[in-house]
Amino acid sequence: MPAQRKAAFPPSVDADTRLLILGSLPGDASIRQGEYYAHRGNAFWDLLGDVLGEPLRGQPYAMRLKRLRALGVGLWDVIESAERPGSLDSQIRDAELRDLGNFVNRLPALRAVAFNGKTAALHGRRQLGERPGLSLIDLPSSSGAYASLSREKKAEAWRTLRAWIV
Numbered sequence: 001m002p003a004q005r006k007a008a009f010p011p012s013v014d015a016d017t018r019l020l021i022l023g024s025l026p027g028d029a030s031i032r033q034g035e036y037y038a039h040r041g042n043a044f045w046d047l048l049g050d051v052l053g054e055p056l057r058g059q060p061y062a063m064r065l066k067r068l069r070a071l072g073v074g075l076w077d078v079i080e081s082a083e084r085p086g087s088l089d090s091q092i093r094d095a096e097l098r099d100l101g102n103f104v105n106r107l108p109a110l111r112a113v114a115f116n117g118k119t120a121a122l123h124g125r126r127q128l129g130e131r132p133g134l135s136l137i138d139l140p141s142s143s144g145a146y147a148s149l150s151r152e153k154k155a156e157a158w159r160t161l162r163a164w165i166v
Helices: 028-033 044-052 061-070 100-105 118-128 151-164
Strands: 005-007 019-023 073-077 079-083 093-097 112-116 135-139
Touching: 019 118, 019 151, 044 061, 044 151, 061 073, 093 118, 100 118, 112 118, 112 151, 118 135, 135 151
Parallel strands: 019 073, 019 112, 112 135
Antiparallel strands: 005 079, 079 093
């Protein structure tokens, strides 16, 4: 059976976005629910809640996005669409990448881009290269499939985002 072509979500950003967190491509649970990081095993909302010092997971999804935008935090993915059976990044094939260069140029307040996992960092860094005034941050994946790093070690790395959140 051929892999299904999966498409990413629109960005959750505005003109005040200072920190953009880029994932790779939404997993099956996220696609079914139409929400970034919807799988319960993905620690994204818990890790980011720890960074902010407030619980995010328990809030309705629309309120989470609104809170992030109020803090200058945006979400998007580096891949527009790809063939992928299941949700693992290692299974991504025939990826159509986003035009990140043009996208970040349209965010006047942007100061940092954080990559949620190796796949996002690989594709994102290739496109963005070195840009004066823009920090690029590699984060350990929030995915439950990335279990070789403890939750506390992930949280420690994610806390570096506090520097860009006022």
